[in-house]
Amino acid sequence: xxxxxxxAAGPAFPEAEAGAGAAxxxxxxxxxxxxxxxxxxxxxxxxxxxxxxxxVLYHLTGWxxxxxxxxxxxxxxxxxxxxxxxxxxxxxAQVIRSRVRRLLPPLWLLGAIGVxxxxxxGWGPDAEGHPGxxxxxxxxxxxxxxxxPYASDVAGIDGILGASWPEDLAGPLWYIRAYLWFVxxxxxxxxxxxxxxxxxxxxxxxxxxxxxxxxFSTTERLDSAITDxxxxxxxxxxxxxxxxxxxxxxxxxxxxxxxxxxxGAGLWWASHEGFRSxxxxxxxxxxxxxWSFGCVLLLLHYSPSWTEWPRRLKAFDRPITLLNSxxxxxxxxxxxxxxxxxxxxxxxxSVDALSENVPWLLESWIPVLLVTWxxxxxxxxxxxxxxxxxxxxxxxxxPDGRG
Numbered sequence: 001x002x003x004x005x006x007x008a009a010g011p012a013f014p015e016a017e018a019g020a021g022a023a024x025x026x027x028x029x030x031x032x033x034x035x036x037x038x039x040x041x042x043x044x045x046x047x048x049x050x051x052x053x054x055x056v057l058y059h060l061t062g063w064x065x066x067x068x069x070x071x072x073x074x075x076x077x078x079x080x081x082x083x084x085x086x087x088x089x090x091x092x093a094q095v096i097r098s099r100v101r102r103l104l105p106p107l108w109l110l111g112a113i114g115v116x117x118x119x120x121x122g123w124g125p126d127a128e129g130h131p132g133x134x135x136x137x138x139x140x141x142x143x144x145x146x147x148x149p150y151a152s153d154v155a156g157i158d159g160i161l162g163a164s165w166p167e168d169l170a171g172p173l174w175y176i177r178a179y180l181w182f183v184x185x186x187x188x189x190x191x192x193x194x195x196x197x198x199x200x201x202x203x204x205x206x207x208x209x210x211x212x213x214x215x216f217s218t219t220e221r222l223d224s225a226i227t228d229x230x231x232x233x234x235x236x237x238x239x240x241x242x243x244x245x246x247x248x249x250x251x252x253x254x255x256x257x258x259x260x261x262x263x264g265a266g267l268w269w270a271s272h273e274g275f276r277s278x279x280x281x282x283x284x285x286x287x288x289x290x291w292s293f294g295c296v297l298l299l300l301h302y303s304p305s306w307t308e309w310p311r312r313l314k315a316f317d318r319p320i321t322l323l324n325s326x327x328x329x330x331x332x333x334x335x336x337x338x339x340x341x342x343x344x345x346x347x348x349x350s351v352d353a354l355s356e357n358v359p360w361l362l363e364s365w366i367p368v369l370l371v372t373w374x375x376x377x378x379x380x381x382x383x384x385x386x387x388x389x390x391x392x393x394x395x396x397x398x399p400d401g402r403g
Contacts, residue, residue: 103183329383
């Protein structure tokens with residue numbers, strides 16, 4: 001993500017004074033100074049890296065408290081909204097085309113491998129009971145305006161991939177679908193934000209309340225799209241509002257006073273809906289919307305806009321740069337990597353020396369996490385180039401900023 005910069009102003013060259021009767025010497029007009037290269041906002045890079053790490057850890061462990069400690073999805077949508085608002089200084093159609101182009105090639109690569117694997121294991125037109133629907137729904141692997149279909153019952157690969165691998169492969173794609181719709185609606189959202197900023201900010205939360213009250217019914221596909229839009233729409237609008245300077249116009253005490261009220265309302269509603277019984281925020285959309293809104297509001301209010309790393313964070317420059325450079329690849333493939341790591345690690349139970357002497361090690365999640373990130377690194381090497389192709393850059397194997 002790049003922060004806007006302005007071309008350096010060229011120095012003034014006042015005309016040379018000449019005495020009476022003196023000849024005026026010609027003055028060379030210097031070439032205009034080239035614009036400075038845009039710089040990255042390292043604070044936003046840090047937030048995105050933390051969000052990705054938390055997503056992987058949560059999908060591995062399932063700890064319900066992790067989305068409360070750090071609302072990753074709300075943060076990711078807010079950062080994307082900030083970048084979208086910054087980009088919309090250019091013509092809207094051009095920006096939308098650019099964003100969609102950057103999103104789709106990594107998805108197509110995932111789909112080409114995943115759909116081929118599912119078909120090879122017996123998935124086909126009869127999977128949904130209506131062959132015509134199967135072929136139509138495959139189009140969502142090309143343009144994910146709705147959730148792409150996947151096989152619900154395949155054999156998997158014994159000892160490597162469990163039978164649930166298609167579900168794990170397709171699981172993260174709701175984010176891609178939601179992101180796409182946010183991009184398409186962003187010009188309209190930005191217009192509303194400039195005319196009616198507070199109403200535009202609150203509108204997604206109001207929609208989330210309406211969805212909870214079930215005041216109208218829709219098809220399953222449309223319902224999931226509207227629910228995700230209402231759950232994280234306020235975070236996307238917050239990101240755009242931050243870029244537009246809406247939050248900066250508030251007195252300094254407003255955000256720290258108001259944000260905890262939204263977050264607290266989210267936690268109250270989560271407890272009311274059975275959070276203590278084992279349901280996490282992802283299963284309680286209204287609680288997720290309120291908690292994410294309050295937390296993201298505070299994070300954007302703090303927003304130090306680092307152009308360089310603080311000294312204590314400089315050591316993390318390369319891994320954070322890599323996570324940001326390959327964010328789409330990591331997000332798309334991490335679920336399959338988790339499943340593969342867990343399946344491979346479970347095979348160690350067949351080693352008697354380990355199962356008898358160190359069963360605690362075989363039950364630990366830490367080795368599985370390490371194997372997961374090793375597999376994610378292999379995916380970055382194998383598939384990350386699709387992000388460079390999508391951005392019209394020269395493909396790189398390991399873009400960690402070195403050199």
